[in-house]
Amino acid sequence: MPKKPYGTGNASFQAAGGEKGLRRLVELFFDRMSADNRFSTIYAMHPKTNDVSRDKLFRFLCGWLGGPKLYQEKYGAIGIPRVHAHLKIGTSERDQWLTCMSETVDEQPFAADFKVYLMEQLYVPAEAVRRRCTSAHQNLDAT
Ligand code: HEM
Numbered sequence: 001m002p003k004k005p006y007g008t009g010n011a012s013f014q015a016a017g018g019e020k021g022l023r024r025l026v027e028l029f030f031d032r033m034s035a036d037n038r039f040s041t042i043y044a045m046h047p048k049t050n051d052v053s054r055d056k057l058f059r060f061l062c063g064w065l066g067g068p069k070l071y072q073e074k075y076g077a078i079g080i081p082r083v084h085a086h087l088k089i090g091t092s093e094r095d096q097w098l099t100c101m102s103e104t105v106d107e108q109p110f111a112a113d114f115k116v117y118l119m120e121q122l123y124v125p126a127e128a129v130r131r132r133c134t135s136a137h138q139n140l141d142a143t
Contacts (some may be wrong), residue, residue, distance in 0.1 A: 006117045013067030015114040022065070026058040029104040042096045045087055080125045081132035091132040095125050 004011040016022050030050060033039045046053050060078065061069035071078055087093075101122060105115050 006114060007066075007121075008017050010066040012054065012065040012114070012118070012121075013062065015111060016061075016065055016118070017108070017110070018067065019062060019070075020049055021108065022061050022067075023058050024103060025108055028107065029101055032104055033100050036100070039096045039100045042089075042093050042100070045093075058087055081107070081128045084129045085136045086135050087133055089130055092128060094130040098123065098126050105142075 006012045006015060013022075016025065030053070056071065056075065059074060060080075063069040063071055068141070081087045089097075102119050105118055108115075110118070
């Protein structure tokens with residue numbers, strides 16, 4: 001049987017190693033964010049104890065990639081731009097997040113084409129967050 005393309009059914013969730021793979025991705029993403037000064041601006045936006053942020057991102061990604069809807073089960077409905085609207089996220093902060101994620105994704109045992117697909121997909125909500133925050137905080141650049 002040919003493999004289902006990413007984005008159909010739970011193919012992306014499986015390609016990311018399921019819950020175990022996504023838990024690991026999110027833990028390493030936050031560890032990297034905390035350890036590297038290039039990401040200090042976005043790290044500082046998170047609560048000091050960021051276990052809840054880790055849990056939320058992990059759960060969100062499971063459902064978003066076609067797996068179990070773990071975020072909704074525990075925290076209810078979510079709109080990604082809306083939950084960031086109070087934050088000052090412009091191009092630089094968006095790119096810190098995407099760079100930190102991309103470097104973490106690169107180190108995972110995912111298929112090479114899935115790594116590319118995943119980062120293309122993540123750009124979409126990241127850019128939606130930037131746009132929402134830019135209109136909420138007009139002192140941010142609008143590029
Ligand atoms: C564009 C760059 C982004 C930055 C700088 C950023 C930063 C943050 C910060 C600081 C928080 C914690 C907010 C708080 O506790 O007050 C947060 C929450 C969250 N972020 Fe992001 N984020 C970005 C993009 C994304 C993207 C692309 C996704 C999903 C693919 C995402 C998913 C989440 C989730 C699920 C939460 C938890 C929301 C909640 O339930 O309160 N973020 N983000």
